Structures are given as C-alpha cells and as structure tokens.
Amino acid sequence: MNLPHLQFLQPDGWAPPRGYANGVAAEGRMVFVAGQVGWNGLRQFETDDFVAQVEQALLNVVAVLRSAGAGPEHLVRMTWYVTDKTAYVTRQKELGQVYRNVIGRHYPAMTLLVVAGLLEDRALVEIEATAVLPA
Numbered sequence: 001m002n003l004p005h006l007q008f009l010q011p012d013g014w015a016p017p018r019g020y021a022n023g024v025a026a027e028g029r030m031v032f033v034a035g036q037v038g039w040n041g042l043r044q045f046e047t048d049d050f051v052a053q054v055e056q057a058l059l060n061v062v063a064v065l066r067s068a069g070a071g072p073e074h075l076v077r078m079t080w081y082v083t084d085k086t087a088y089v090t091r092q093k094e095l096g097q098v099y100r101n102v103i104g105r106h107y108p109a110m111t112l113l114v115v116a117g118l119l120e121d122r123a124l125v126e127i128e129a130t131a132v133l134p135a
Helices: 050-067 085-090 092-102
Strands: 006-009 023-026 029-037 075-082 109-114 125-133
Touching: 023 075, 029 050, 050 075, 050 092, 050 125, 075 085, 085 092, 085 109
Parallel strands: 075 109
Antiparallel strands: 006 023, 029 125, 075 125
C-alpha cells in the first residue's frame, strides 16, 4: 500500500528486497515507538516461544501506534533485536505469517540485529518502530 505521504525507495538496478524496503521517504507527523518485547499489556510473558513473542511484540507496536491515531500502514522503519539467530532463520515461514497477520503486507525499512541478551530475561525479541502520519 502506498500512502501519499510515503515513498518507498528502490534504487535502479537493485534486486527487490523481500519483506522490507531499502528506504522510505516520508512527510508528516512522526511517531516513535519504544522497543516492544513479547509480553502483554500487564508486562507479563505468556510464552517462551520465539514466534509467539514476535507476534506479541508486533501487537504491542500496533497498540502504541493506535494510541497516536496511526496504524501499521504508517510504519516507515522497524528495528528488530533477536537473541537467537537460528530461531529467526529456521522459522521464517511462521514469522512471515505472523508479520502479515499483524502488520499486513506493508514492509518498511527494517534492520535486524542479533544480540547477546535483552534487559528482560525472558524476552527473545524486541522491536522498535517509527511511523509517519500525513500532515
């Protein structure tokens, strides 16, 4: 989905990315979402499953966006911090399904970092995001 205030950037001659954008140009009100982990709104983990924590973290991102009057379609950038590269790589199909269920077929600029740990001991993923709403 292309919104008038967003332009997805694809350099000439580059292979198209899968599941993210190379860049996004945006104009409007910016919303910054702090890193969200896979716990519920009461700060309680309901699972230690990697994909389920990703789903909850994405739901948390969307909840914060909604509180600003935004939605997943306004995302321009996401940064993922994961503690287990193998889980991320081997469960790509499940992760893709969860992503599409929560965010839809909207793919902002994204970065993924593998980290030794996160502040919350049970957290397997943390996702931060930036969105831009039309002026």
